[in-house]
Amino acid sequence: MSKLDRRTFLLATAAAACAAPGLALAADPYAASPFRKLSDAEWKKRLPPEAYDVLRHEGTERPFTSPLLNEHRKGTFACLGCGLPLFKSDWKFESGTGWPSFYTAIPGALGRKTDHLLAFQERTEYHCAQCLGHQGHVFDDGPKPTGLRYCNDGVALKFTPT
């Protein structure tokens, strides 16, 4: 486990604990996942270059490049790294940002952490709860009913029509 992955994992665990204050430290349901054991070199072999950069190194795809922007069929958007379902097509909306956007996610599918990669702005990063692959950032300027905007890199997702 790399230093970065370890940090992400610890933060995800801490976030899960905060979300359920009445419970004892909730076990990470994906802690034993074989995806957690893959090395960076193994990920590099498994993923297309753009997806590897986003999922494993928190890269950002160029806006308006994802074919998923124009995906309007009913279906599910899953993590390209491990296949965990993250979003449903019903929650997708046209944000105009150039990245696939959703107003909510499947419960338990995402972990979050605050990042400071941009010195002038604090952002909330989110990642797949199973393989810890980076997916995007969540903002509070989304539409009803949640007011959230999950701004997702299309290369990190795999769409399956229903």
Ligand SMILES: [Zn+2]
């Ligand atoms: Zn994943």
